[in-house]
Amino acid sequence: MSIYNHLEIEARCPRCGVVSTSDAEFRFGLRELVRYRRGDVLRWEGKGVRTPAHRPEGGDYRGEAYAECPACGRDFWLVVHVEHDVITSYEVDAERPGYVNP
Known part of the structure; x- marks a missing residue:
């Protein structure tokens, strides 16, 4: 089992276009x-x-995060930016494919 953290996001799903x-x-x-x-x-x-x-x-760190859209159930990736130990921003990585079929 992998241990991870959670980041609350508001993002537009790159698969269905819904913001959630x-x-x-x-x-x-x-x-x-x-x-x-x-x-x-x-x-x-x-x-x-x-x-x-x-x-x-x-x-300072740049890492990835994995999310699933509550509207369509498909997944996508984000890039998360940490500056001076603070989570400053994140954006959808539209170039990286998810695991769930399009």
Whole structure:
């Protein structure tokens, strides 16, 4: 079983075009099933699984997140930006295909 965190997102599904609020799973920072929002400080250190193993220099990181659209049930990827340990933004990665059939 993989351990991950959640990011609350509001995004336009690249598959059906509906804008909705949902959760995206990501596997960076201290991975302990924490629910984050944009603007939250990401924890890097602590007991448990961490990706990367230590806080990146300056607390800056770019990672991926996986989401499923609540409207159509299909999946998509996002790019998440962390600056100075704060989750600052995310955007849909329209170039990366999901796992669920189009």
